[in-house]
Amino acid sequence: MDQFWTHCVEALKKEIPAQQVKLWIEPLTVVNYDEDTGSLAMAAPNRFKLDWVLNNYGGRFTELASEYFGCDIDIQWQVAARTAPNNPAGSHRDSGGPPSNPTPAKTAAVDTLRRDEVASSVYERSRLNRDLCFSNFVSGRANQLARAAAEQVAANPGVSYNPLFLYGGVGLGKTHLIHSIGNRLLESNPHAQIRYIHAEQYVSDVVKAYQKKAFEEFKRSYYSLDLLLIDDIQFFAGKSRTQEEFFYAFEQLIAAKKQIIITSDTYPKDIQGMDDRLISRFNSGLTVAIEPPELEMRVAILLKKAEQQKILFSEDVAFFVAKHMRSNIRELEGALRRIMAFASFHNKPVTMDLVREALRDMISVHHGQVSVESIQKTVADYYKIKVADMFSKRRQANIVLPRQVAMYLAKELTEKSYMEIGELFGGRDHTTVLHAVNKITELRNQSAELNHALHVLDQTLKG
Numbered sequence: 453m454d455q456f457w458t459h460c461v462e463a464l465k466k467e468i469p470a471q472q473v474k475l476w477i478e479p480l481t482v483v484n485y486d487e488d489t490g491s492l493a494m495a496a497p498n499r500f501k502l503d504w505v506l507n508n509y510g511g512r513f514t515e516l517a518s519e520y521f522g523c524d525i526d527i528q529w530q531v532a533a534r535t536a537p538n539n540p541a542g543s544h545r546d547s548g549g550p551p552s553n554p555t556p557a558k559t560a561a562v563d564t565l566r567r568d569e570v571a572s573s574v575y576e577r578s579r580l581n582r583d584l585c586f587s588n589f590v591s592g593r594a595n596q597l598a599r600a601a602a603e604q605v606a607a608n609p610g611v612s613y614n615p616l617f618l619y620g621g622v623g624l625g626k627t628h629l630i631h632s633i634g635n636r637l638l639e640s641n642p643h644a645q646i647r648y649i650h651a652e653q654y655v656s657d658v659v660k661a662y663q664k665k666a667f668e669e670f671k672r673s674y675y676s677l678d679l680l681l682i683d684d685i686q687f688f689a690g691k692s693r694t695q696e697e698f699f700y701a702f703e704q705l706i707a708a709k710k711q712i713i714i715t716s717d718t719y720p721k722d723i724q725g726m727d728d729r730l731i732s733r734f735n736s737g738l739t740v741a742i743e744p745p746e747l748e749m750r751v752a753i754l755l756k757k758a759e760q761q762k763i764l765f766s767e768d769v770a771f772f773v774a775k776h777m778r779s780n781i782r783e784l785e786g787a788l789r790r791i792m793a794f795a796s797f798h799n800k801p802v803t804m805d806l807v808r809e810a811l812r813d814m815i816s817v818h819h820g821q822v823s824v825e826s827i828q829k830t831v832a833d834y835y836k837i838k839v840a841d842m843f844s845k846r847r848q849a850n851i852v853l854p855r856q857v858a859m860y861l862a863k864e865l866t867e868k869s870y871m872e873i874g875e876l877f878g879g880r881d882h883t884t885v886l887h888a889v890n891k892i893t894e895l896r897n898q899s900a901e902l903n904h905a906l907h908v909l910d911q912t913l914k915g
Contacts, residue, residue, distance in 0.1 A: 453482040460516050464509070468587060475639060476505060481532060485521075492517055492525050495532040502531055507583055511762065578646040580638070584631035590756055592749025593897070595625055598740045602629050606636035609679055609711035613738035615702075619716045620742035621911050623780030626715040629742070630681045633713060637679055646679040651687035658694045667697075674701045679711045686716050689725035702733055712737075718911075719904055741900075741907050750774035750784060757788055763795075769807050776815045787811055822865040822913050824876045830913055831858040834905065843878035856888035857902075861909060863889050 465473050479501060483493035494513070496502035505513075506529060517525035586606075591599050604612045618626050634646050649657075661670035674680065680701075688695050705712055716723060719741075720734040745753065751767065751774045758765035773791070777783045794810035795802050808815075828842045835854040842855055855877065862873045863885070870882035870889075877885070896903045 453485060456485075456517070456520050457482050459520050460513065463516055464512070467512075469639075472587070472639065476501065477509075480505065483530070490521070490523055490525055491528060492521075493528045493530065495530050497532050499531055502529060504582060505529075508585075508587070511759075578634060578638070579648045580634045580646065581631050581648075582635055584628045585635045586632045588756070588760075589625065589628055589632055590749065590753045592745055592752065594743035594745045594749055595629070598629060598742045601738055601740050602633050603636075605711060605713065606633045609637060610709040614706060614709075615712040615714055615734065615737040617714045617716070617720060617734050617737060617739040618742060619719055619739070620907065621717060621744065621780060621914075623782030624742045624744060625781055626742055627683055630683065630713050630715060634679060634681055641678075644678045645676055646681070647674075647677055648681040648683070650683045651685050654682060654698070655687065655691055655694045658691075658697050661697075662693065670697070671701070675704045677705065677710060679713070680705060681713045683715050684717065685714050686718065686723050686726075688730075689723055692727070695727045695730055699727065699730055699733070702730070706733075719907075722908075741903055743903070743907060744780060744910060747771075747774055750777065753781060753784055754788060757785065761788070761792065763788075763792060763802060765802055769802060769804055772804060772807060773811065776811065787814060790814070824862045824866060824868060824873065827861045827865065827913060828858050828877075830909060831861065834909060834912075845878070856892055857906070857909070859885050859888040860892035861906070861913065865910070865913060 461473065461477060464477055468477075479497050481495045483495050485492050496505055510527075510529070514525060514527055517527060586599075586603065589599065598618055601613055601616055602618075605614075605616050618629060620626055631648060634648055637644050637646060657670060657673075661667045688698065702712060714734065720726075720731050720739060723731070751770045754770040754773055755765060755767070758770070773787050774784070777787045791802060791807055791810045795806060798806070800806055829839055831854050832839045832842060835850070835857075837851055837854055841851045842858055844851070859873055859877060862868060862876070863870070866873075868876070870885045874880040874882045874885045892902075892906075896906055
């Protein structure tokens with residue numbers, strides 16, 4: 453079994469960070485292999501570690517075992533039997549005699565168990581979701597800057613980009629990303645004081661402190677953190693006492709070089725009812741947008757999630773679903789769940805025909821959501837030009853850019869072809885539309901202002 457285990461560890465070292473291998477993989481043990489039944493028994497030192505391994509690498513271990521033994525392998529996972537440190541299993545002593553000295557291996561096993569129990573307690577206190585990590589975060593053009601900043605912060609908390617402010621619409625991965633930062637920091641420093649909290653819960657904590665006159669305790673709780681992750685801070689809007697307390701906590705943590713990470717559904721200065729002092733503090737670090745995922749990224753997300761659910765999902769089907777589910781990742785997940793339920797209920801494989809039938813209502817709703825006409829009007833209002841300028845031949849810069857933005861959004865948010873869009877913009881050739889789409893795609897990666905404008909327009913048109 454030693455050769456098999458070496459095979460597994462060496463393979464996983466090429467796929468996941470060394471710290472994860474050391475923390476999660478190496479403590480596992482191979483208990484037994486039954487060649488007649490193709491059954492392999494493996495154990496983890498505790499339930500916490502077992503659940504994590506099953507959720508993240510259970511399927512990969514099955515693949516590695518089948519690859520090594522050359523046949524289908526059924527892995528039976530279990531929690532390793534616990535033994536008392538002063539009376540290890542298999543040892544015998546007289547009732548009145550001195551206690552046995554544990555062997556170094558068993559002492560190490562007990563130490564590992566204690567460390568795991570401490571780790572479990574840390575996760576409970578931090579409120580982190582250990583399933584949300586960088587290894588299962590799908591990256592693409594829409595979130596690559598946010599991910600790069602997040603990994604930099606996780607590697608250098610309190611030094612790089614403090615605060616880090618992530619904004620974007622619902623279901624785009626903001627929460628996943630900040631949990632990933634917390635989990636990465638815990639891997640490198642298990643003693644770090646970390647807390648993830650939704651803004652509504654922070655408001656509730658302030659109210660309770662006010663009612664119980666326990667603000668000193670409240671302050672100690674937050675001022676002692678090494679990393680504060682606060683989600684959906686737009687919920688602070690209009691709550692002056694909460695904003696005041698957060699301002700003091702913010703100042704204290706930043707002065708102590710502790711890391712703060714904030715998410716919102718919109719750009720800091722666009723949050724209505726937020727104190728100007730806080731807006732200024734939010735802008736003092738790095739502010740990064742997470743955009744709706746592009747087609748290729750949506751396909752990658754679907755295939756990844758289908759793989760995690762052990763569903764056979766072809767690329768053609770994934771492209772079809774991704775083409776119609778454009779808004780966010782939660783929408784993709786909802787579509788995938790519906791497909792799974794539909795296939796299970798009818799006991800049929802996931803084919804293109806089945807997917808069309810399963811998503812018929814959702815696709816119908818999406819087709820009626822955004823029209824080219826509504827895009828033209830919304831963009832014209834945003835840039836303060838006339839809708840008629842969308843169709844005119846005028847080439848002034850203050851008209852050309854909005855027109856190109858409208859063409860770009862028409863291609864992104866509707867089912868229209870380049871030719872059809874050109875016709876709706878004053879009978880322009882399809883190459884003009886193609887040029888506009890390519891131009892805006894290039895510019896949005898260079899201009900934070902344009903990127904923000906596209907985000908606002910996208911959210912306005914969808915909501």
